[in-house]
Amino acid sequence: MPELNQSSELAERYARDGVIYLPQAIDLQTLKLAEQCYDWSLANPTPSACHFYEAERNTFYQDLCNPEAAHAYRELLENHVVTDVIGNLWGQDEVWFLYEQVFLKEGDVANRRTPWHQDTPYLALDGSEIAVMWINFEAVEKAQSLEFVRGSHRQTLYDGSAFDPTDDTQPIYGHDLPRLPNIEAQRDEWDIVSWAVEPGDVVIFHPSTLHGGAPTVAGTRRRTLSLRFFGPDAQYATRPADAPAPLIEGIHETLKDGDPFRHPAFPRLRPTPAGFDEIPAQPGHKMRLKAQIQGQID
Numbered sequence: 303m304p305e306l307n308q309s310s311e312l313a314e315r316y317a318r319d320g321v322i323y324l325p326q327a328i329d330l331q332t333l334k335l336a337e338q339c340y341d342w343s344l345a346n347p348t349p350s351a352c353h354f355y356e357a358e359r360n361t362f363y364q365d366l367c368n369p370e371a372a373h374a375y376r377e378l379l380e381n382h383v384v385t386d387v388i389g390n391l392w393g394q395d396e397v398w399f400l401y402e403q404v405f406l407k408e409g410d411v412a413n414r415r416t417p418w419h420q421d422t423p424y425l426a427l428d429g430s431e432i433a434v435m436w437i438n439f440e441a442v443e444k445a446q447s448l449e450f451v452r453g454s455h456r457q458t459l460y461d462g463s464a465f466d467p468t469d470d471t472q473p474i475y476g477h478d479l480p481r482l483p484n485i486e487a488q489r490d491e492w493d494i495v496s497w498a499v500e501p502g503d504v505v506i507f508h509p510s511t512l513h514g515g516a517p518t519v520a521g522t523r524r525r526t527l528s529l530r531f532f533g534p535d536a537q538y539a540t541r542p543a544d545a546p547a548p549l550i551e552g553i554h555e556t557l558k559d560g561d562p563f564r565h566p567a568f569p570r571l572r573p574t575p576a577g578f579d580e581i582p583a584q585p586g587h588k589m590r591l592k593a594q595i596q597g598q599i600d
């Protein structure tokens with residue numbers, strides 16, 4: 303946990319770079335809770351759970367935004383270790399939980415990259431007070447870690463990546479946002495940063511920061527929990543079409559562009575937890591994430 307006198311320096315760095323690495327930000331007990339949450343997500347898949355690259359022999363699994371997650375994750379979310387770090391980054395007392403995402407990369411052959419992308423094109427919200435906390439349960443070497451283009455959250459918002467196996471820049475909307483550049487083909491032209499992480503370390507990034515997961519090598523396992531939060535300045539934002547996330551039934555009909563991003567599906571965590579008992583029961587995802595980003599209705 304960073305010292306208080308480090309907080310404003312970290313907040314400045316987060317605002318400037320859109321990403322920070324915090325060694326040993328999470329104590330062992332909190333890490334164990336996070337791991338239980340991760341295991342719960344694997345045991346309780348949503349209809350959006352998928353292997354992005356089905357033709358590949360190894361596992362690249364993800365799932366997100368389980369309508370029951372806030373309840374299942376409640377002990378972790380209420381224990382303050384995680385949310386104090388986030389609140390201090392924004393200098394804000396109030397922090398809300400947006401949703402969780404889990405990733406599993408493993409196999410006996412090398413695993414491909416997570417394509418370079420920003421999360422915001424997939425998300426119906428904007429604001430400086432949005433953060434993703436990237437938590438791993440195994441040590442991850444720098445060469446296999448998540449990579450970021452420093453400061454890119456303050457620059458162009460690109461179309462999303464459709465996670466198309468033949469072209470990482472294949473867009474999800476195809477209009478109104480510029481297509482992603484091929485960052486991997488011109489790495490020297492981008493200010494790319496990444497860190498080796500140990501269990502207990504976290505990387506926190508603004509979802510508009512360009513990021514992509516380096517390939518993992520054969521025989522390794524990477525279990526990653528990515529927790530998403532927002533603060534008071536978050537606003538509902540329209541995208542070229544209804545944004546796929548968060549996968550909350552009726553959200554696009556409830557909020558309009560520029561509205562404060564508040565909805566009973568998202569409980570407040572700080573300064574005191576509120577709203578957990580009012581979270582509406584949600585049906586499973588009406589339209590799966592992959593179908594939405596690859597434009598195929600299944």
Ligand SMILES: O=C(O)CCC(=O)C(=O)O
Nearest residue numbers: 405416421448515526528
């Ligand atoms: O862990 C990864 O490879 C991808 C993480 C990511 O893109 C995210 O958390 O938004």
